[in-house]
Amino acid sequence: xxxxxxxxxxxxxxxxxSTDSRHAGDVRACGEWLVAKAGELGLSAELHDTPKHPVxxxxxxxxxxxxxxLIYGHYDVQPVDPLHLWTSDPFQPEIRDGRIWARGATDNKxxxxxxxxxxxxxxxxxxxxxxxxxxxxxxxxxxxSPNLAGFLEQNRELLACDVIxxxxxxxxxxxxxxxxxxxxxxxxxxxxxxxxxxxxxxxxFGGAVMNPATAVGQLIASLxxxxxxxxxxxxxxxxxxxxxxxxxxxxxxxxxxxxxFLKVTGAPSLFGEKGFTPAEQTWARPTAEVNGMGGxxxxxxSKTVLPAEAMAKFSFRLVPDQEPGDIIRKVKSHFEKxxxxxxxxxxxxxxxxxxxxxxxxxxxxxAAQEALRKSFGQEPVLIREGGSIPIVQSFREIxxxxxxxxxxxxxxxxxHSPDENFPVENFEAGxxxxxxxxxxxx
Amino acid sequence: xxxxxxxxxxxxxxxxxSTDSRHAGDVRACGEWLVAKAGELGLSAELHDTPKHPVxxxxxxxxxxxxxxLIYGHYDVQPVDPLHLWTSDPFQPEIRDGRIWARGATDNKxxxxxxxxxxxxxxxxxxxxxxxxxxxxxxxxxxxSPNLAGFLEQNRELLACDVIxxxxxxxxxxxxxxxxxxxxxxxxxxxxxxxxxxxxxxxxFGGAVMNPATAVGQLIASLxxxxxxxxxxxxxxxxxxxxxxxxxxxxxxxxxxxxxFLKVTGAPSLFGEKGFTPAEQTWARPTAEVNGMGGxxxxxxSKTVLPAEAMAKFSFRLVPDQEPGDIIRKVKSHFEKxxxxxxxxxxxxxxxxxxxxxxxxxxxxxAAQEALRKSFGQEPVLIREGGSIPIVQSFREIxxxxxxxxxxxxxxxxxHSPDENFPVENFEAGxxxxxxxxxxxx
Numbered sequence: 001x002x003x004x005x006x007x008x009x010x011x012x013x014x015x016x017x018s019t020d021s022r023h024a025g026d027v028r029a030c031g032e033w034l035v036a037k038a039g040e041l042g043l044s045a046e047l048h049d050t051p052k053h054p055v056x057x058x059x060x061x062x063x064x065x066x067x068x069x070l071i072y073g074h075y076d077v078q079p080v081d082p083l084h085l086w087t088s089d090p091f092q093p094e095i096r097d098g099r100i101w102a103r104g105a106t107d108n109k110x111x112x113x114x115x116x117x118x119x120x121x122x123x124x125x126x127x128x129x130x131x132x133x134x135x136x137x138x139x140x141x142x143x144x145s146p147n148l149a150g151f152l153e154q155n156r157e158l159l160a161c162d163v164i165x166x167x168x169x170x171x172x173x174x175x176x177x178x179x180x181x182x183x184x185x186x187x188x189x190x191x192x193x194x195x196x197x198x199x200x201x202x203x204x205f206g207g208a209v210m211n212p213a214t215a216v217g218q219l220i221a222s223l224x225x226x227x228x229x230x231x232x233x234x235x236x237x238x239x240x241x242x243x244x245x246x247x248x249x250x251x252x253x254x255x256x257x258x259x260x261f262l263k264v265t266g267a268p269s270l271f272g273e274k275g276f277t278p279a280e281q282t283w284a285r286p287t288a289e290v291n292g293m294g295g296x297x298x299x300x301x302s303k304t305v306l307p308a309e310a311m312a313k314f315s316f317r318l319v320p321d322q323e324p325g326d327i328i329r330k331v332k333s334h335f336e337k338x339x340x341x342x343x344x345x346x347x348x349x350x351x352x353x354x355x356x357x358x359x360x361x362x363x364x365x366x367a368a369q370e371a372l373r374k375s376f377g378q379e380p381v382l383i384r385e386g387g388s389i390p391i392v393q394s395f396r397e398i399x400x401x402x403x404x405x406x407x408x409x410x411x412x413x414x415x416h417s418p419d420e421n422f423p424v425e426n427f428e429a430g431x432x433x434x435x436x437x438x439x440x441x442x
Numbered sequence: 443x444x445x446x447x448x449x450x451x452x453x454x455x456x457x458x459x460s461t462d463s464r465h466a467g468d469v470r471a472c473g474e475w476l477v478a479k480a481g482e483l484g485l486s487a488e489l490h491d492t493p494k495h496p497v498x499x500x501x502x503x504x505x506x507x508x509x510x511x512l513i514y515g516h517y518d519v520q521p522v523d524p525l526h527l528w529t530s531d532p533f534q535p536e537i538r539d540g541r542i543w544a545r546g547a548t549d550n551k552x553x554x555x556x557x558x559x560x561x562x563x564x565x566x567x568x569x570x571x572x573x574x575x576x577x578x579x580x581x582x583x584x585x586x587s588p589n590l591a592g593f594l595e596q597n598r599e600l601l602a603c604d605v606i607x608x609x610x611x612x613x614x615x616x617x618x619x620x621x622x623x624x625x626x627x628x629x630x631x632x633x634x635x636x637x638x639x640x641x642x643x644x645x646x647f648g649g650a651v652m653n654p655a656t657a658v659g660q661l662i663a664s665l666x667x668x669x670x671x672x673x674x675x676x677x678x679x680x681x682x683x684x685x686x687x688x689x690x691x692x693x694x695x696x697x698x699x700x701x702x703f704l705k706v707t708g709a710p711s712l713f714g715e716k717g718f719t720p721a722e723q724t725w726a727r728p729t730a731e732v733n734g735m736g737g738x739x740x741x742x743x744s745k746t747v748l749p750a751e752a753m754a755k756f757s758f759r760l761v762p763d764q765e766p767g768d769i770i771r772k773v774k775s776h777f778e779k780x781x782x783x784x785x786x787x788x789x790x791x792x793x794x795x796x797x798x799x800x801x802x803x804x805x806x807x808x809a810a811q812e813a814l815r816k817s818f819g820q821e822p823v824l825i826r827e828g829g830s831i832p833i834v835q836s837f838r839e840i841x842x843x844x845x846x847x848x849x850x851x852x853x854x855x856x857x858h859s860p861d862e863n864f865p866v867e868n869f870e871a872g873x874x875x876x877x878x879x880x881x882x883x884x
Contacts, residue, residue: 019743079745085640143743170646184645188744197708198527201858202731203626203829204612206759207723208703210713213732213754217662224656226782261650266639271652271784281649289644290655291747296734297755301461301585302630302792303521304757305733305858312655313739315746317648340668342713350744387645416643416747 001095007037008113008427011075012093012102018053018076018143027053027139030075034058034116034137041120043135050147053139057158058116060123062132068161069131069441070401071434072391073112073168074141077104078416085418098424105422107415111167111408112137114427118434130442134159138391141168144186144351145391152398163364164395165437167430169385169407173255174423177372177433180405181360182283182384183392185318187328188291188350191219191335192311195343199296200306210342213295213310219345220312222338223288227274230288232334235327240320240357242284246384250279253381255411264411282386287317288331315350317388324352353390358402364441368404371437375429406433443537449479450555450869453517454535454544460495460518460585469495469581472517476500476558476579483562485577492589495581499600500558502565504574510603511573511883512843513561513876514833515554515610516583519546520858527860540866547864549857553609553850554579556869560876572884576601580833583610586628586793587833594840605806606837607879609872611827611849615697616865619814619875622847623802624725624826625834627760629770630733630792633661633777634753637785641738642748652784655737655752662754664780665730669716672730674776680763682799684726688826692721695823697853706853724828729759730773757792759830766794795832800844806883810846813879817871848875 001009014030017023031047031054038045038058045058053076062068080090080103088094093102100110115135122129136159138148152159169180195212196205225231250256256279261270272281295310297303316327332347339345359365360382372380385405392403408426409415443451456472459465473489473496480487480500487500495518504510522532522545530536535544542552557577564571578601580590594601611622637654638647667673692698698721703712714723737752739745758769774789781787801807802824814822827847834845850868851857 019745079739079741081741082641186645186746188746190744195709198856198861199524199859200707201829202729202733202757203628203759203827204853204857205703205707205724206729206731206757206828207727208712208714208720209707209709211731213735214662214666217659217732217735217754218666220656220659221663224660261647265642265647265651267637267651267784268786269784270650271782272650278650282647285649287644287648289648289653289746289748290659290738290752291644291745292738292740292749293655293659293752294736294740296732298734298736298753299521299523302632302755302757303461303733303858304628304630304731306731307734310732310735311740312659313744315644315648315744317645340713342709342711344710385645386648387643411646414640415646416745417641419640 004117008110009093011109011113012104013091015091016076016139017079018140019079027076031056031139034075038116038135041116042123048151050151052147055151056137058135060129060133067131067441069438070134070136070159070161070164071115072136072164072166073115074108074138076139076142078142082418087419095424099421100424100427101419101421103420105420106409106413107420108141108168110422110427111430114430115167115434118431121431122435122438129438131438134161144353146351148391149394149398152394156398159399161399161401163441164401164403165406166389166392166403167406167408168389169387169405170409170411171407172253172381172383174410175376175378176254177376177378177380178407179360179365179368179372179380179382180385180407181358181365181382183356184386184388185322185324185353185355185390186315186388187318187324187352188315189328189331190311190313190348190350191216192309192346193343194309196306196308199308202304202306206306209306210340211306212343213307215340215343216293216295216310216312218340219335219338220290228272230286232330234330238321238323239286242280247280249382253279253383260411283384284319286319286322289315291315317386318355320355320357322355324354328352353388354393356392364402364404367440368406368437371433371440372406375433375436446559450552451535453551453555454546455533457533458518458581459521460582461521469518473498473581476517480558480577483558484565490593492593494589497593498579500577502571502575509573509883511880512576512578512601512603512606513557514578514606514608515557516550516580518581518584520584524860529861537866541863542866542869543861543863545862547862548851548855549862550610552864552869553872556872557609557876560873563873564877564880571880573880576603586795588793590833591836591840594836598840601841603841603843605883606843606845607848608831608834608845609848609850610831611829611847612851612853613849614695614823614825616852617818617820618696619818619820619822620849621802621807621810621814621822621824622827622849623800623807623824625798626828626830627764627766627795627797627832628757628830629760629766629794630757631770631773632753632755632790632792633658634751634788635785636751638748638750641750644746644748648748651748652782653748654785655749657782657785658735658737658752658754660782661777661780662732670714672728674772676772680765681728682762684722689722691824695721695825702853725826726761728761728764731757733757759828760797762797762799764797766796770794795830796835798834806844806846809882810848810879813875813882814848817875817878
């Protein structure tokens with residue numbers, strides 16, 4: 001194993017699960033490890049506390065007259081349950097079939113660490129970088145970056161930059177360099193429906209009392225019509241239509257055909273909003289998803305109760321120019337309007353983030369395309385992205401800079417799922433890409 | 443504490459939860475204790491093994507020319523979770539506010555044990571009973587009595603009787619003697635909906651793949667219309683309409699007004715099939731209830747997954763002349779017809795039992811009314827019952843005898859729920875009722 005991989009493995013072993021308060025110490029230890037690592041590579045680095053998990057900043061010695069490039073990544077990861085579906089321990093990385101298997105391998109430790117090692121390599125070879133560089137690594141991306149915007153505000157001058165680069169998005173197919181110019185936003189919420197004061201005998205009372213689990217089912221069902229379109233009043237009002245060049249380019253992008261989606265998801269067949277391809281459905285159309293639901297007896301056998309309450313967790317992916325605050329208000333009104341009689345409804349809004357969109361044909365976009373062309377030896381494709389990196393919108397609003405999305409995540413990377421993985425070749429290409437990118441941006 | 447209560451407490455301390463295989467030993471120990479207790483009271487008793495939990499039979503010395511009365515009860519109980527909602531340990535009975543608090547206090551240990559003690563009292567006073575008596579106590583009622591019908595078949599001659607008495611139903615109000623002449627039947631099933639091969643990132647794939655939790659929500663919602671009527675094709679085909687005398691009598695029965703239902707259930711308002719009172723909805727109309735549902739992430743915080751699968755458990759309460767086998771086929775077809783594209787559906791039928799109905803104005807019905815009148819000093823009311831005791835239908839089919847339902851369970855007994863309880867006065871009235879009943883039936 002190369003020294004580069006050994007260092008990545010050390011990084012991956014931290015169970016830095018930001019949503020689980022029991023892992024707060026692990027998140028911090030991981031951040032401290034990053035500070036030390038950046039120091040080893042010749043950068044000056046420090047840990048900055050926030051109300052929750054710390055931010056890591058690392059910089060070379062900045063010189064007047066050079067471009068200031070900010071590279072963002074996150075060192076926190078998603079939870080790992082259901083643990084029994086992992087082939088190997090999510091925090092004991094292994095290499096099998098040319099891939100690194102671990103939680104965070106792709107999202108985002110593997111991608112962000114390639115940038116750090118790329119910088120280390122240039123520093124070791126040339127003594128310095130062609131640009132003024134700042135690394136900004138956060139520990140709260142998977143919980144919606146609650147403190148990063150505040151951190152940007154507080155350090156607005158220190159972080160003021162010309163352009164930002166992020167590798168936390170998709171690469172459409174192995175070896176196909178991919179520049180992202182758009183991200184979906186997100187807004188989340190949890191629904192709790194309460195009925196009787198306690199679980200009731202379904203024989204004695206069934207028929208006279210509304211069942212909260214039935215009510216949650218009805219509320220879930222109220223979100224879509226049979227064509228997969230969301231029927232919340234005004235939900236699509238601000239959705240920007242796809243441009244002709246986008247539909248044309250995406251139709252030719254490898255790795256996103258119906259067959260590819262079927263293969264990667266393992267679904268028996270695809271289903272989405274009528275009139276759009278899977279790439280269009282996931283990159284440029286909004287969604288309403290149930291992330292979890294529960295109520296009543298879920299154990300072995302049967303228990304003939306009429307449950308006292310039931311719940312569902314939702315997330316809505318948003319596209320330009322939908323506003324998370326506007327959408328979550330419409331969602332709440334929708335649920336209130338559709339809640340059946342006989343139960344009470346509590347709706348708890350969760351984290352959110354705006355969708356993002358930039359012109360891929362500008363100066364920095366062209367430089368990024370050139371870096372991709374050089375480091376992969378292929379023409380890059382231009383895509384949007386189904387996931388959400390809300391902070392990209394904050395970069396624009398607070399630092400005034402646009403973000404280049406240089407994705408290295410394959411569709412079968414299984415991020416957020418068991419058996420997350422990252423090809424060794426993408427890790428190595430990421431190191432090369434960082435070196436080419438800083439050169440082009442200079 | 444009286445010796446009678448002490449003996450009941452001993453009985454209640456067995457955690458005889460029949461659905462949980464870890465408690466199989468407790469169910470058996472409880473049955474053995476009953477055999478010993480019946481022996482102490484002057485009956486000959488024995489334990490009969492079945493493929494699962496044993497049956498207890500106990501008899502006096504039968505004499506030619508006397509009526510043979512069979513009294514049925516069950517010594518198994520429902521699970522106790524959620525345990526934290528109990529005020530005291532479900533298997534450490536306590537008396538508070540004139541009530542006995544324990545799992546099984548009402549359903550069915552308290553009621554069946556009153557019969558056993560009533561028989562013991564008559565035996566002690568008179569040396570014998572006025573009838574040939576057989577007690578049949580089973581340990582599988584809460585899991586649908588899978589082996590009792592077989593046991594009846596095998597012991598058809600031994601158990602051949604003139605009439606059967608069961609106290610496992612409701613008493614409409616404290617002190618109001620209640621004769622039940624009908625029971626709802628039941629049929630159960632579990633639905634598993636599977637979509638992608640694993641939990642997916644809701645950003646990367648949301649919009650192109652059907653969400654199994656959404657599908658379960660849609661299937662739950664497909665069961666009812668906005669008026670609370672079940673819209674499964676042919677569901678109501680065999681439902682026998684209410685008779686005029688029933689609607690008239692039930693309108694006058696105490697304890698079953700809308701206010702009573704609201705108070706007992708704690709629901710914010712009632713909701714059921716339009717055009718029927720709560721008593722009619724629960725005693726004479728069928729239902730479709732979700733007993734449990736689950737899928738995706740139900741823990742703290744959020745996890746933006748598109749779950750690989752989701753499930754729901756259902757029970758359908760049936761009324762004369764619906765057939766469980768016919769209904770569960772209709773339910774299965776309904777789910778298959780309404781399952782959205784992009785997911786697969788597995789439907790697993792569960793236990794079932796036919797609805798029961800008899801004429802309360804026949805010879806034995808009149809005798810039971812007289813026994814109730816004598817032991818409570820009040821005119822009895824005639825009702826049906828929302829719960830299911832499938833074995834009552836088997837008694838009719840295999841033993842050829844009808845069943846008298848002499849219920850002692852109050853609406854706030856919280857059977858199947860935390861804080862199950864039984865008034866001490868109902869326990870004592872049950873002992874008196876047993877003595878009067880055997881006299882009247884003789």
